[in-house]
Amino acid sequence: MTASATIHSEATRRQADAWRRQTSLRRFYTALGVGLLLVAMFATMWFADEANAGHFFERLPHILDFLSWLIPQDWNDVWRALFDIASPHDKGTQEFNFPLGRVYVWGGFYIPEYFELMLTTINVALVSTFIGFVFAVPFSFIAARNLTPSPILRLVVKRFMELLRAFPEIVIAGLFAAIVSIGPVAAIIAIGLHSIGALGKLFYEINENIDMRPEEGLRAVGANWVERVRFADLPQVLPNFMSYTLLRIEINVRISTIMGAVGGGGIGEELKLAISRGFGAKTLALVLLLFVTIFLVDQFSAWLRRKLVGEQAFLMSA
């Protein structure tokens, strides 16, 4: 320390005081914020516990009892349930009637029931993501500030997409269940409409951040709106669009599973049944299949996204 540092001028001291005051004020606000958050957390915990059918501390000692039905008496039953192979424990009850669900394709060749249901769930997710993509792309060009000059048109499209995004999917699914009959088609419409809103928002935000120089170049040679969008905007944004669409597929597989549990077809319904009836082997088979599928879809999509846009895909998803 040099001597100059020990000389405390009036100005330095005032500065140090101000800094100290500021820091303690900030600490106070941080503590206040954390305190409020903790109060809110305990209040909501109490509220959730009160409103629940069974209470947390009352059920906690039994949580492992509840898992006991999940352990099958014969672990091989899990494989049998998965591949629809007859079980020696079959006494005609629903718990072990594995071969009943076989979907025969060609002679003796069959697709096991759960794989068929999983395929339905994945197809629902893929088709609805496709619907979302097809409508979200044109909407996103119309909604982007830098591409569409009309503020009214932009506002209408943006609000419309916002509505689609916020509208609870089960209501759309319920509405269309009454029109096209309960099942996967109603789920596709519901998830598809939601995807239009969700993808549209992400897409137009990408559109608004593009480099406008190619667009100006095309404008200078007299290209019309469609041509400008096609040749200046689309090449810049397509990798990002694809990346978000892949991310959407991951989300939609999950949503379509849940939709299945409320009547949208696919694996969700069977899972709900198996868990509520306490069919251990069937539940484990379904959970295993669902887990592996979702894991593979996630990994594949992550790999593809990394190839498309690099590490950026993972920063942006935040």
Added chain:
Amino acid sequence: MATTMTADEISAIEGRHPQIFKRPAYRRFWPLLLIAGTVFYLAYALWFFSLPQVLKESHWERLPLFLSQWISYDLQPEFRLDQPQITPKYPRFSALGENPNPDWVIRNPDGTYTVQIDGEAKSVTFDKSKAVIVAHGETVPISLTGGKPQVTGPVPGWVTVHDDEVVAKMGFVGEVRVTVDRVKVRKRFLGWANFVFDTRSPFFGKSAGEVFSLIVSGPELKPGTSNLALAADNIWNNAQWQHGDVWTKLLQTIVMAFLGTLLGGIVAFPLAFFAARNITPSGLLSQVLKRFFDFMRSVDMLIWALFFTRAFGPGPLAGSAAIFFTEIGTLGKTYSEALENIDDKPREGVLSTGANGILVQRYGVLPEVVPIFISQTLYQWESNTRGATIIGAVGAGGIGLKLWEAMRTNSNWANVFYMVLLTLAVVFIFDNISNFLRRRLSRTLHDYNRLQAAQG
């Protein structure tokens, strides 16, 4: 002032940009392959979901009906003609209450009844022997004496004559059905019936001014209870709209999303440090934790919801726990990815002063990642507020189950719309809160992004 390029100039440009003009075949054709694959897949999906069949059997004519039921209600008085005295009968729990006496059902001096469905222009007048339906500027007399209803004169397009029944459709406002022994009228009103007080309430049918004066200075309608408390109780327990139940369930949905996300964040926060490659002391631990996060994410929210519903019973506790478990995975993954992308220099700086492990994290890492963490948590909170509605439908508490039940009967669309509006309002409000908070953070985030960019 068009300029023409010579062949030499063209080939010179081609030579300078081989990556554009001389692309390998697979690069040129992959978009085409992608489109072909998509078309092929769609054809397969068409077959898989037997879409033509489903669309053929669908009832699109129900859509406008359901949508109109979202914002309207109908009254269905029925008039028996085979009794000595014609009297209007209303279904039980009709929106008019126990003593209906609407001014659009008119008893004429000559003993006939007139029901005005849309004023004079759309109405039906009848006694035991004949009925006269007026609509669309036309008058259709129906004779009821011949054992079955018979239209005398030409039958317009809006009237359908069945064997024993004549149906006159009048569009949105309603319809009239006439048989020899009864006349059924359906009259549709825009709006929600009895939204504030149901028909059992002593305040039912009173104007806002009357209710106000009753509350302020009226005699006690129910002895021992102030009128204000009675009115509040009547509104909260409105049998038709179930305001109390709906709002409680809505609060449950909000709580599920809040609690699940917050707890998930609290648990994921320390774990993420051990999962981040650049911070963790052990590579094995990092791998184990990352696979654990993947596991929590991949065991879907639905599975967690079903499990916890079985463990704790249906209710928001099960829903919160399901979101909590999924969120450990999601937030853990995003947190650790954010940690792996930090700038190492501040950390090295703090390390070089001889600070211990925790102090290094506190002063070298945290300031950089906290805004990102909070932003990601808020984003998840937002999306869980929407997601909590759906998992509610499988019994995990909240408004989802109520919505699903109201829809299943296909008759309660106004209630569904009420709940949808509330849900939309909640999503809108929480989106804005989250957006506002994230914008406050964005300055810090901006600095972070600039650093990232500078780093390459």
